[in-house]
Amino acid sequence: MDRYNRHIILSEVGQTGQAKLFQAKVLVVGAGGLGCPVLQYLAAAGVGTIGIIDFDVVEESNLQRQILFGTSSLGKSKAEAAKSRLQDLNDTIIINTYAEMLTFQNAIDLFNQYDIIVDGTDNFETRYLINDASVITGKPEVFGAIYKFQGQVSVFNYHHGPTYRCAFPNKPKQDAVPNCSEIGVLGVLPGIIGTMQANEVLKIILGIGSVLSGKLYCYDALSNQSITLSIKKNDVEIQNVLLGKNNFEKQLFGTYCESSFEVSIKDILNKEDVQFIDVRELNEQPKVEDFCIMQIPLSELEKHLDKLNADRKIAIFCQSGIRSKQAVSILKQYNIHNCFSIKEGAFEINRYIKGSQKHITNE
């Protein structure tokens, strides 16, 4: 086939290598700054089955670096918009799209359908989730991450090699590291790092060169300096993940990385058409009585989804703001995205309402 001529004439690839590429199945998590270049090169190279999972839609501020999208993609699902561009690039491959969040509930099934997982996400919560699901399903994970002008690349869990948790055993504290939307990123940087991830994927499939397993490549775009650090395998970390295998799907996503879904009671009271949900147990005090509240304990939330009106904003509170965040994560799994966790607990909410003269009506 003419399309792959420049691959086939390489003795390291040839017809055999090209056939390996066609048989390979690669799942790319996140079709953003990193995911776009990864996808572009994998599709062009003829990787036969590519999965794209991303719940987000294309925004104008993405176009500075997310090179699969154009102005005609604005407002469209990233997974779908990426697919339509990639299918134009290469109509001989299969592209599966999942316009949803990667969660503890869907990760294992999804990963089992692919040979290699690529991490192109933008938050720690998903990165640890990808690591753990890769370890449990025994898939190599091609990792890339960026900060302003610097990037990191590695291949985790390759032939039972070191994992993300071996390099970074401690989950960072909430908001410990700001992301691109908060601090900015030079547009070309995810292009460089994502392209390196694509290169690792191709080497793994073709079985050529040396894979960045047990190594963390660190790159600085301003100085053009790079350093490769070796990572020791930490069997305790890996065993802990494997021990959690049976409870994996019961875990809740986003107990600390969902801060953008947190609002203050002050802000939510200024919005119209809000449905307030109290997810505490029915006997918990104090009651919040100044406006209409629906009580659905967190443990029963999934049974009462029909009581929620997805056309209205859903504001959830509890005693301290922790269960309400879990509730938001649960609702997102059911594709209910217009929901917020109120930062303050019931005491603070009552204090604020009593302190303000605002009269709230809620039909």
Add this chain to the structure above:
Amino acid sequence: MILSIKYFGLLAEITNKEEELIDFSRSYIWELLEVLYIKYPNLKNKDFQVAQNQELVPFETEINGKEIVLLPPFSGG
């Protein structure tokens, strides 16, 4: 012993430098970190890993190299 310390990512913003030389006479990585925490109090609440001689090592490791890297995890994508 003179150690060369490299700072990556937002750690370089806290220390206001990407690299420095420190004269250090004690034995362990965590002892070095105590010195750095006094010099740069804001380092204390940051997550990072330490590499010695280009290998990521636990904080309990004895210092036997001259090149130390402080590396935070990056989340961006």
